[in-house]
Amino acid sequence: MIKELVIYPDDRILACGDVRGFDESVGRLFDDIKETMDHHGLDALSAMQVAHPFNMFIVKKDGEYIEFANPRILQKSKPFEAEERSSYYPDVTAIVPRHEKLKIVYEDRNGNTCYMDADNDRHFAAMFEQMMDFSLGGTMLDRIDKKQKQRILDALEGKGLVPQVGDVCPTFSRKDYFVSFADKILFFMGLSLLTPLFKFEKTTVENIYMFDKIAFPSVLLLMAGFFVYAFYESKKYKQCSSCQVGNNIGVVIKRSVAAIAFAVGAYFLVNPS
Amino acid sequence: MARLVVMGGGVSGHTAATFAKKWLGSDHEVVVVTPNAQWNWIPSNIWVGVGQMKKEDVVFPLAPVYEKAGIDYRQAKAVSIHPDGKADSDTPYITIEYTGQGKEGQTEEITYDYLINATGPKLNFDATPGLGNGKGQLGDHTVSVCTADHAIHANLELQQLFEKAKTEKQKVLVGTGHGLCTCQGAAFEYIFNIEHEARKAGVRDNLEIKWISNESFIGDFGIGGLHIKRGMYAASSKLFAESLFVERGVDWMVGAHVNKVEEGKVHYELLDGSTGEEEFDFAMLIPPFAGVGLKAYDKNGEDMTDKIFAPNGFLKVDADYTAKPYEEWKASDWPRTYQNPEYKNIFAAGIAFAPPHPISKPMQSPNGTPITPTPPRTGMPSGIIGKAVAHSIVDMIKNGENAHIHEASMAEMGAACVASAGKGLTDGTAAALTVYPVVPDFEKYPGIGRDLDYTFGEIGLAGHWIKHILHHLFIYKAKLKPGWTLIPE
Numbered sequence: 001m002i003k004e005l006v007i008y009p010d011d012r013i014l015a016c017g018d019v020r021g022f023d024e025s026v027g028r029l030f031d032d033i034k035e036t037m038d039h040h041g042l043d044a045l046s047a048m049q050v051a052h053p054f055n056m057f058i059v060k061k062d063g064e065y066i067e068f069a070n071p072r073i074l075q076k077s078k079p080f081e082a083e084e085r086s087s088y089y090p091d092v093t094a095i096v097p098r099h100e101k102l103k104i105v106y107e108d109r110n111g112n113t114c115y116m117d118a119d120n121d122r123h124f125a126a127m128f129e130q131m132m133d134f135s136l137g138g139t140m141l142d143r144i145d146k147k148q149k150q151r152i153l154d155a156l157e158g159k160g161l162v163p164q165v166g167d168v169c170p171t172f173s174r175k176d177y178f179v180s181f182a183d184k185i186l187f188f189m190g191l192s193l194l195t196p197l198f199k200f201e202k203t204t205v206e207n208i209y210m211f212d213k214i215a216f217p218s219v220l221l222l223m224a225g226f227f228v229y230a231f232y233e234s235k236k237y238k239q240c241s242s243c244q245v246g247n248n249i250g251v252v253i254k255r256s257v258a259a260i261a262f263a264v265g266a267y268f269l270v271n272p273s
Numbered sequence: 274m275a276r277l278v279v280m281g282g283g284v285s286g287h288t289a290a291t292f293a294k295k296w297l298g299s300d301h302e303v304v305v306v307t308p309n310a311q312w313n314w315i316p317s318n319i320w321v322g323v324g325q326m327k328k329e330d331v332v333f334p335l336a337p338v339y340e341k342a343g344i345d346y347r348q349a350k351a352v353s354i355h356p357d358g359k360a361d362s363d364t365p366y367i368t369i370e371y372t373g374q375g376k377e378g379q380t381e382e383i384t385y386d387y388l389i390n391a392t393g394p395k396l397n398f399d400a401t402p403g404l405g406n407g408k409g410q411l412g413d414h415t416v417s418v419c420t421a422d423h424a425i426h427a428n429l430e431l432q433q434l435f436e437k438a439k440t441e442k443q444k445v446l447v448g449t450g451h452g453l454c455t456c457q458g459a460a461f462e463y464i465f466n467i468e469h470e471a472r473k474a475g476v477r478d479n480l481e482i483k484w485i486s487n488e489s490f491i492g493d494f495g496i497g498g499l500h501i502k503r504g505m506y507a508a509s510s511k512l513f514a515e516s517l518f519v520e521r522g523v524d525w526m527v528g529a530h531v532n533k534v535e536e537g538k539v540h541y542e543l544l545d546g547s548t549g550e551e552e553f554d555f556a557m558l559i560p561p562f563a564g565v566g567l568k569a570y571d572k573n574g575e576d577m578t579d580k581i582f583a584p585n586g587f588l589k590v591d592a593d594y595t596a597k598p599y600e601e602w603k604a605s606d607w608p609r610t611y612q613n614p615e616y617k618n619i620f621a622a623g624i625a626f627a628p629p630h631p632i633s634k635p636m637q638s639p640n641g642t643p644i645t646p647t648p649p650r651t652g653m654p655s656g657i658i659g660k661a662v663a664h665s666i667v668d669m670i671k672n673g674e675n676a677h678i679h680e681a682s683m684a685e686m687g688a689a690c691v692a693s694a695g696k697g698l699t700d701g702t703a704a705a706l707t708v709y710p711v712v713p714d715f716e717k718y719p720g721i722g723r724d725l726d727y728t729f730g731e732i733g734l735a736g737h738w739i740k741h742i743l744h745h746l747f748i749y750k751a752k753l754k755p756g757w758t759l760i761p762e
Contacts, residue, residue: 014500014502014725015500016720016721017713020600020602021600022600053719070634072490072527072528072544074489074526074528074544074545075543105544105545133512136511137511138508142512
């Protein structure tokens with residue numbers, strides 16, 4: 001029977017346990033997993049991905065369907081990076097660290113203990129390890145950089161684009177210095193508008209207004225610098241959602257408008273002449 | 274006046290004795306028989322083993338504490354139990370052999386009305402050739418952190434290793450020294466504390482650090498692993514632990530039964546039946562545990578050890594010891610009262626009780642070698658069981674033999690564990706985990722056997738602070754300082 005695939009986000013993928021008893025239901029579930037794989041054209045599928053909380057999965061190897069129940073990896077070596085996709089995360093591709101050489105112990109559908117030394121088949125190794133991740137309560141995203149994982153999850157929730165393979169977006173950008181400095185100047189410009197509430201000496205008011213006259217063009221210059229640097233970064237990191245042009249324009253407009261408003265306010269409220 | 278004799282003064286025995294004395298007052302007698310002069314907070318031994326604590330930080334003398342509490346303290350090891358008394362007396366008694374108090378080597382009989390076996394484990398180094406010295410002690414090839422003195426020795430060896438690592442590559446091997454070990458957690462803590470200290474000492478680049486364990490997957494910890502729920506997803510202890518291994522650059526091998534230790538080399542068999550060798554310059558391998566070798570005799574002096582003890586030397590209690598396959602294991606197999614079925618005035622607490630079966634999935638190699646972690650009964654469950662047993666005996670003394678027997682099944686008990694991965698006020702790390710129940714209940718929680726809503730964990734600096742605070746808190750409690758009863762087990 002073809003089963004419905006569990007797609008992110010879904011609570012049913014949370015956790016599973018070892019198969020404890022090997023009766024005919026285990027064989028039936030393996031048959032269903034195989035049928036579902038064929039239907040969706042998948043190379044591997046775990047019981048978790050069809051909403052059965054058991055540590056069992058099937059991986060195709062050289063056209064053969066190998067059934068694994070309660071698998072364990074005893075040793076692994078020869079690390080490599082695999083480009084992986086999963087039916088659980090449609091449209092997501094990630095580079096995941098895996099191991100090519102695996103020493104595996106598992107049980108078949110009848111509960112017989114089996115052993116396998118896998119080597120020289122990176123596709124099988126990557127699929128097997130991805131299934132192991134599901135069977136022990138994780139997904140392939142648990143193997144990648146935490147920030148990259150968060151960006152993918154954010155994108156899946158509709159916040160930004162799904163990062164593509166090879167896209168590495170810095171978690172901190174130098175352009176943020178421009179924004180941070182502009183924000184601090186804007187804060188003091190806003191503060192200067194309170195000047196009429198206090199009885200300052202004339203020279204003090206003149207100095208405050210002088211600050212406003214310098215601060216206003218400074219903010220505009222900083223925003224120009226920000227935009228140029230952001231443009232450079234958007235070329236460098238082509239799929240980085242935080243570098244999107246729309247966002248950058250928004251940042252510039254927001255602060256420029258604020259600077260103009262504060263400057264106008266200062267002209268009428270702070271200007272000693 | 275009734276007399277309660279507690280054999281063992283570790284976490285469980287000390288908890289049982291001190292609570293029993295508090296509840297019984299001076300109307301009844303509590304006797305503690307333990308071969309040790311000092312109480313040891315074992316979870317902090319790993320910090321002694323890397324030179325971050327001194328022995329004095331993790332031990333304190335028992336005599337003044339017991340004197341203050343009004344407990345009759347005998348520094349002696351229990352040798353035998355005579356539950357039916359002897360030919361001319363029906364009064365049950367135990368025989369002890371002194372190890373201190375100026376009576377070393379002397380033997381004595383102590384009669385009892387109630388008996389708690391909280392002797393803890395025998396560190397069975399000799400189960401693996403070369404791991405022990407053939408006389409039941411730690412051998413020359415490896416180190417241990419099971420006792421404070423072992424940990425001091427481990428640190429001396431470790432510092433020599435760090436010295437060598439300044440100029441040449443060195444290899445560290447940490448894990449379990451037999452296919453049936455428990456206490457993987459201590460080894461897990463030690464390997465990451467070594468890694469942490471190596472970084473601080475600037476020798477990490479010259480150290481290859483490897484984990485070898487009888488677990489079938491990293492993060493099994495003898496309880497079949499656990500899942501830690503965090504918001505919308507659950508991380509298994511396997512992923513949790515593996516991430517740490519990858520992050521710290523520690524290689525690993527699991528499903529391994531170490532069957533021989535030589536100078537600088539261990540021989541092992543894996544779950545798939547293959548064998549291999551692993552070389553090392555420094556190795557800390559946890560030994561398997563066994564009962565301490567207590568004998569039991571009937572009224573006529575005939576050996577009846579097998580009547581009250583399981584073959585592994587642990588005391589039989591109210592568990593279901595019927596041999597059955599893994600799929601038929603139930604939470605109800607686990608003991609609730611820790612009362613011996615033959616003698617209702619004998620109880621066990623902590624590691625001393627015989628578990629009905631492992632918690633982790635039983636596995637063996639094609640050669641028939643069992644390679645499965647045995648169930649842990651240390652830490653929090655040990656203290657809780659000790660207190661429950663004390664409560665039962667106090668009620669029996671005060672209200673008669675038919676009094677309510679208190680229960681503390683590990684299949685209905687949660688536990689918290691804080692595993693250090695490096696000590697330091699600002700750069701320390703520890704994984705803090707809770708699990709409920711300790712023994713999975715597959716009938717109540719189909720699939721994983723545990724309640725995900727009560728099983729959670731986190732790793733970070735705060736975890737280290739918690740472990741450090743717990744260190745002081747539990748030693749404070751064990752010293753019976755004001756308010757000690759308010760501190761949970």
